[in-house]
Amino acid sequence: MSATRVAVLRFPGTLDHESAAKAVQAVGGDPVFTHHMDTELPDGATAVVIPGGFSYGDHLRPGALASRTPILGAVKRHAADGGRVLGICNGFQILCESGLLPGVLRPNASLQFICRQADLEVADPGTPWTGGRLAGEVMSVPFKHHDGAWFGDPGESRVVLRYKGENPNGSIDKIAGITNLAGNVMGLMPHPEEACDPLLGSVDGRALFAALLA
């Protein structure tokens, strides 16, 4: 049986597609880079990753311009059919701007770019995205962002991950990652693709990529 194909989207300014593709491979998937002007997902792709970076230079608002490109139409149809979508950092911002996830990512309260390893607490253990971990279990995943403060009504989503301890960026309820109510679209500011290899100190991020293949 051939490996599951996973579309890894690329926009002008996407940075983390190579790491995201390696993470897809690490869990046994077959990543396919997908151009932002394409109107359909690649043949046979059964899941989507929107990697991090600074699409369109973060002009207007982070993710705003990328969320209006043709490929997002295909992602919306895929999500409406129950297909899984994982948005990381700028990918999370794109999902919020597209309306696939509620809320919006605002500048960090400190107005500083923050880059460090973080402990994330599983808030909702009932989604596919945290590998069966129990509520309160911790995943070690790094984050690196300037606009990571999620703002919105948590009741419109399922809160999957929260920052443990101090709130690093001013996010409502210390939210680090959410899904839509159906649970098939996941967005988070931390970078699970950088926590998939023991050399990087943590493999906790693999659970999010494994969920794409389930």
Next chain:
Amino acid sequence: MTLVIVTVMPKKGVLDPQGQAVQGALSHMGFADIGDVRVGKRIELEINGHDPAAQADKMCQDLLANQLIEDYSVEVQG
């Protein structure tokens, strides 16, 4: 060709860290009378065709403003 000015501002009640940072700097510089500061953006649109104000309003709703956190106003300059 009609020039339309769109102003996008952070909603009242939504934390504006950029405005706060500018306020802090002005205060440190000795501008003792400075009160609240809010930072937004001005977008100049040249629009052809019918009802530029309505077209600009649609552009604001569809892209230029995120109404969860931002208010906008449209001014036709003629």
